[in-house]
Amino acid sequence: MTTSAGKTIKVDTLARVEGEGALYIKYAGQQVADVKLKIYEPPRLFEAFLRGRHFSEAPDITSRICGICPIAYQMSAIHAMEKALGIRIDPAVRLLRRLFYCGEWIESHALHVYMLHAPDFLGYQDVVAMAKDHRSTVEKALRLKKAGNRIVQLMGGREIHPLSAAVGGFHKVPTKSQLRELVEDLEWALQASLEAVAWTAKLEFPNFEPDYEFVALRHPEEYPFNEGHLVSNRGLDIDAAEYEEHFVEVHVKHSNALQSMLRARGSYLVGPLARFNLNFDKLAEEARQAALDVGLKPPVRNPFKSIVVRAVELVFACTEALRIIREYEPPAAPRVEAPNHAGSGQAITEAPRGILYHHYSLDENGLIVTAKIVPPTSQNLKRIEDDLREYAVGLATWPLEEATWKCEQAVRNYDPCISCATHFLKVVIERD
Amino acid sequence: MRILCCGNRHRGDDAAGLLVADRLRELGLAAQTLSGEVTEVMEAWRGAESVILVDAVVTGARAGTVHAWDGRDLKACVRSSASTHGLGVGEAIELGRTLGQLPAKIRIYGIEATQFAPGTTASPEVEQAAEAVAREIACLAKSA
Numbered sequence: 088m089t090t091s092a093g094k095t096i097k098v099d100t101l102a103r104v105e106g107e108g109a110l111y112i113k114y115a116g117q118q119v120a121d122v123k124l125k126i127y128e129p130p131r132l133f134e135a136f137l138r139g140r141h142f143s144e145a146p147d148i149t150s151r152i153c154g155i156c157p158i159a160y161q162m163s164a165i166h167a168m169e170k171a172l173g174i175r176i177d178p179a180v181r182l183l184r185r186l187f188y189c190g191e192w193i194e195s196h197a198l199h200v201y202m203l204h205a206p207d208f209l210g211y212q213d214v215v216a217m218a219k220d221h222r223s224t225v226e227k228a229l230r231l232k233k234a235g236n237r238i239v240q241l242m243g244g245r246e247i248h249p250l251s252a253a254v255g256g257f258h259k260v261p262t263k264s265q266l267r268e269l270v271e272d273l274e275w276a277l278q279a280s281l282e283a284v285a286w287t288a289k290l291e292f293p294n295f296e297p298d299y300e301f302v303a304l305r306h307p308e309e310y311p312f313n314e315g316h317l318v319s320n321r322g323l324d325i326d327a328a329e330y331e332e333h334f335v336e337v338h339v340k341h342s343n344a345l346q347s348m349l350r351a352r353g354s355y356l357v358g359p360l361a362r363f364n365l366n367f368d369k370l371a372e373e374a375r376q377a378a379l380d381v382g383l384k385p386p387v388r389n390p391f392k393s394i395v396v397r398a399v400e401l402v403f404a405c406t407e408a409l410r411i412i413r414e415y416e417p418p419a420a421p422r423v424e425a426p427n428h429a430g431s432g433q434a435i436t437e438a439p440r441g442i443l444y445h446h447y448s449l450d451e452n453g454l455i456v457t458a459k460i461v462p463p464t465s466q467n468l469k470r471i472e473d474d475l476r477e478y479a480v481g482l483a484t485w486p487l488e489e490a491t492w493k494c495e496q497a498v499r500n501y502d503p504c505i506s507c508a509t510h511f512l513k514v515v516i517e518r519d
Numbered sequence: 520m521r522i523l524c525c526g527n528r529h530r531g532d533d534a535a536g537l538l539v540a541d542r543l544r545e546l547g548l549a550a551q552t553l554s555g556e557v558t559e560v561m562e563a564w565r566g567a568e569s570v571i572l573v574d575a576v577v578t579g580a581r582a583g584t585v586h587a588w589d590g591r592d593l594k595a596c597v598r599s600s601a602s603t604h605g606l607g608v609g610e611a612i613e614l615g616r617t618l619g620q621l622p623a624k625i626r627i628y629g630i631e632a633t634q635f636a637p638g639t640t641a642s643p644e645v646e647q648a649a650e651a652v653a654r655e656i657a658c659l660a661k662s663a
Contacts, residue, residue, distance in 0.1 A: 233562060
């Protein structure tokens with residue numbers, strides 16, 4: 088039997104992640120000597136080509152960074168611009184933005200829970216292989232994702248790279264009857280999500296609980312999407328405007344993606360675990376009870392259990408979408424006009440895989456002078472390497488093939504979007 | 520007969536399917552354009568008896584080579600790598616088959632692609648191939 092000790096775990100192309108990357112873990116005897124998450128997808132230079140463009144173009148340009156979380160990019164860009172321009176939006180528009188985000192969370196979490204992460208736990212190479220033995224589960228996943236797609240399509244005009252969100256509101260808002268057409272699908276999706284919580288909770292989880300600093304938005308009244316203070320379990324409590332005082336992006340030689348760190352304390356974790364642990368009291372009652380029913384309560388420190396937390400967030404997103412649809416009254420106008428003037432604005436919103444920071448400065452003509460974007464995967468990259476450094480120790484005596492499988496699974500705990508961060512994943516485990 | 524054309528206009532030869540759609544529309548035929556994301560493709564063929572699906576493919580042949588396959592006979596479907604989370608047209612066909620959701624008739628036209636650089640347009644060889652594929656589909660549509 089070939090074990091990991093003294094060898095290298097090498098995955099040249101990581102599968103079931105968004106974008107292109109590789110994982111390299113080198114063992115010296117039974118010790119982990121080196122871990123590198125190599126992001127070789129070329130940099131995409133979005134921040135550079137935003138300069139000189141009008142602020143109104145930022146939502147549609149930045150949404151092109153990602154095919155799976157375009158709404159997150161639109162929302163962070165829009166909120167940052169509205170802050171720079173001093174725009175206040177209609178409360179109905181605010182609700183519609185939360186509904187739009189529910190659509191993206193449902194699409195993204197349904198895809199990741201069932202089609203990308205579940206095959207790891209069940210021992211299948213991919214969802215196609217899994218579908219042969221778990222037909223009804225995969226059919227459910229497709230239908231659940233479709234429920235999210237329908238929200239995005241209605242709100243954004245199309246499923247991929249939606250178009251209607253704008254600085255000040257939306258180009259076009261739905262009617263009450265259009266929203267009511269979503270209810271039947273969402274009620275089904277809510278039941279399917281409750282089943283997803285019970286189903287994922289029965290999976291087998293490795294015994295692994297690092298001491299994380301969790302970072303997420305926190306809002307006084309809501310589970311966070313678009314607004315709130317940035318908080319952590321170690322005392323961080325800041326406004327988006329203070330983000331750069333506390334966080335720094337570092338270039339490492341082996342990666343085209345920058346790694347974000349807390350200036351004071353290094354790596355940190357963003358995404359479902361962080362949101363759940365820091366905002367459990369703000370979950371909708373159905374979601375909170377679904378978590379408690381399977382014994383899930385904060386703090387959840389096992390990153391492999393992120394699959395259950397994503398399912399809980401599916402329950403939340405469906406519940407929240409249904410609430411918004413029930414309460415919706417169209418705004419007096421789809422958007423408020425946004426006049427050109429100089430300013431600077433920062434915003435953080437909660438993409439499915441964690442916080443997304445945007446910062447823009449504008450000149451008097453409303454043209455972008457500087458742009459800074461820190462995607463969730465950049466925020467998690469250092470933490471993923473730290474997880475692997477700890478987790479790989481316990482795999483030193485494992486057969487190499489199984490150790491490699493487990494390490495890939497550990498990366499997928501984060502549902503990384505490497506396209507965003509450089510904007511795919513290969514694993515190498517090396518042993519002497 | 521439903522015609523589904525997949526691709527990305529801003530990634531070189533990956534535009535192949537969309538170029539076929541452009542030409543079909545000029546010829547007065549309805550063609551649906553898709554990004555190629557797995558659930559989008561499976562949704563697009565839902566309820567259709569007969570489907571023609573066009574996409575760029577990589578088999579190692581020279582640029583612009585046209586492949587035509589019966590989708591129901593395509594045993595080892597080429598997997599996607601450049602699509603969202605690696606789930607694209609290839610996985611849609613495999614999943615469709617496994618779940619019994621493939622259309623009764625599905626003909627696939629693959630146009631060999633060799634370059635996918637961001638911000639580039641399709642090569643002349645792929646443009647010519649798209650024209651030829653559009654004409655063939657138009658003939659099939661007339662006889663259908």
